[in-house]
Structure formats: C-alpha cells, structure tokens
Amino acid sequence: MKRTDLEKNRGLKINSSANRFGTPGRFGKDAAAPMQRREQRKLEQSLGLVPFAVKLDGELVKQIQALAQTRQTGLNEVVAELLKKGLDSQTKAKA
Numbered sequence: 001m002k003r004t005d006l007e008k009n010r011g012l013k014i015n016s017s018a019n020r021f022g023t024p025g026r027f028g029k030d031a032a033a034p035m036q037r038r039e040q041r042k043l044e045q046s047l048g049l050v051p052f053a054v055k056l057d058g059e060l061v062k063q064i065q066a067l068a069q070t071r072q073t074g075l076n077e078v079v080a081e082l083l084k085k086g087l088d089s090q091t092k093a094k095a
Contacts (some may be wrong), residue, residue, distance in 0.1 A: 049076075 054063075068078045
C-alpha cells in the first residue's frame with residue numbers, strides 16, 4: 001500500500017471512532033424533550049384536561065398573570081377558577 005492510502009485509512013478510523021460517541025450536545029440535550037411533552041399530554045388527558053386556545057385582550061392577560069403570581073399558582077388553575085365562577089354566576093342569574 002502507498003503511504004497516502006495508509007493515511008487515508010487512518011483518517012477514516014479516526015472519523016468513525018469520533019462518530020461512535022453519539023450526537024453532539026445540542027441535539028442530545030433536547031432528544032428527551034418530546035418524550036416529556038408526550039408524557040405530560042398523556043397525564044393531562046388522563047385527568048380529563050383538554051387544550052383550549054383563546055385570544056384575550058393584553059390587559060386582561062396581565063391581570064390574570066398578576067392574580068396567578070399573588071396566589072402562587074399556575075395560569076391554568078386561575079383561568080379555570082375564573083371560568084367556573086363566571087359560569088356559576090350565569091346559571092344562578094338565569095334561575
């Protein structure tokens with residue numbers, strides 16, 4: 001074999017050994033994220049929660065966020081509570 005062929009084979013060995021250690025950090029770190037989201041979605045579905053997207057006024061959203069911070073709870077809990085109170089008052093007013 002020629003010396004250039006030997007060097008080429010040595011380079012291929014180095015490259016293949018470098019590729020054996022997995023993907024780089026930026027891809028490897030985020031590889032687990034979709035599984036966590038999937039697990040979170042399954043957990044929420046088992047609790048009977050349904051995603052519900054709404055468009056709200058910016059000031060209203062700020063008020064809801066402030067209320068959630070003062071209560072130290074999540075936005076989902078605060079919005080659910082406010083909706084329940086609003087619906088309860090609607091049904092009481094009709095009755």
